Amino acid sequence: MTDTIANRAAKATPQKVARKIKGLSDRAIAWIFVAPTIFLLLAINIFPLIWTIQLSFTNYKANRLNREPEFIGLRNYERILTDSDIWLNMQATAHFLFWTIALQVLIGFTLAWLINKKFKGNDLWTTIIVLPMMLSPAVVGNFWKFLYQPQIGLFNYIVAFFTGKDPSSFEMLGSVQLAPWSIVIVDTWMWTPFVMLICLAGLRSIPDYIYEAAEVDRASKLRQFFTITIPMVLPFLMLAVLFRGIENFKMFDLVVQLTGGGPGSTTELTSINLKREAFEKWRTGYASAYAIILFVTVFGLASIYVKALNKVKER
């Protein structure tokens, strides 16, 4: 990069003139440009993170202003990791993560594959399919709650229409068996388009000549699908899974509006549980330790996953 036109011109220019032309040096400009962003992130992301780490070793309660927090070492961490209720929250989160991702990948990929047949008007229909993911999850959760009402809701009515069951015989949000599925259904409705769009980008990145070559080799359509389409889309698909995984691990707004974590704690995902500890029970120190554990988990899993993803990409 040292031999660009600008550099050659700069070398040929006398130093005094050069300073006049350039004003500030590039290095100064680089720092002026980057500094506000870094400062903002330090103030609103990193400083709070460090504070959380510090709080996690104390028994601080944010609603008691006059009590000095005591240092209690690793006791918060010990209590969280041995608490069986938290493992139940983790299980609920795992159920939610697994099924949302499985369904979204399956439906999202199928849709992308169909859209890639380039039928007439496909971009308009794609946009319509994308609409749900653009909406506010809290508001979506709120109106799905209306659709799920056992007596008056449209969802029960439609299910009843197709299965012949009595629409008031099941409660999507009120029953321990169905509530975990009710949140999976809404999340799938909302976020399948995201997986679809990324798959579509993957499908469109496959150059035609590969299929043409396969056709010359007389590979069957089915074989082409499994030896060309799937492997070429896989890195994209894995990326979509990564994003959905991180997002759904953080899931809060949609579910809190839909079920509030209930009934009991069947849909109490870790984020909802964390909110209860931090802002309802005001166990700030304990919740901080919980937050750190969650962060380390996401970060750790994501890093391992990205390594695997890079291996797939290299192939």
Added chain:
Amino acid sequence: MSAYSVTEPSTRSKWFAGSLVILYALITMIPLAWIMLTGFKSPSDAISYPPKVVFEPTLEGYVNLFTTRTRQTKEFLEANPPQNWADEIVREYDMVIVGPSKFGERFLNSVIIGFGSTFLSIFLGTLAAYAFSRFKIPLADDLLFFILSTRMMPPIAVAIPIFLMYRNLGLSDTHLGMILLYTAVNISLAVWLLKGFIDEIPREYEEAALIDGYTRFQAFYKVVLPQAATGIASTAIFCLIFAWNEYAFAVLLTSATAQTAPPFIPTIIGVGGLDWPAVAAGATIFLLPVMIFTILLRKHLLRGITFGAVRK
């Protein structure tokens, strides 16, 4: 003359794919259509069984959304005839309108905080993205990864110290506090997306401008910015949609002055439980701008979603 292509799907498979996709699109629209319909129902129609598809439309939900009402005695109602159409709707329930509801304020807060934080994220993000794209910055890759990794934190985890910090600084429940917070959340994506857009602009343009005697600053805003305009616009839409839709921080850090619409809409209570038509009306007004935006700007938006993903 049409060349035979092995990669072009047959008419039949196109037709088949098309009808399946359209079927999915129609099913996926049912909940949205239903909520919009519910906004125009009367409270009794909204909770009738079986659900009513055909009903007499009324603006009651919208009136209830925007006003506060009280019940009045028959004598009072007779002495004071209704002032306008909204008043007339409310009279059916022996009520009078006593003032506006908080929905207007909350909606305005959403607009202020949404646009404020979008402007700030784009302003700071463009500068940082330009620097990352054009200059050698020590540890650039680490910094970029660090900027991105801040998005992996669950919002609730970040909210604990932010709550304490804002309480100490007096930023709780203020517009400025929410704008700064949303900017901090959005800026990571903004820098990442914008860097991609700026990377695509050939360096030769600026170098030519520098030789012509432009300073770096001039080259930046006279040459690079116009070239990156489309990218900046689509990034801005993403930031705006995020800030518009955000709920977790809003519900924890705001309660009155700076509360946005998402935490407010679910709390609209009518007589005897949730006033579903009013909630549906609020949801419709709140969601419609985003839907229209998405349809109008679909080319840039759809590209933006995958762009951000594929680049990483």
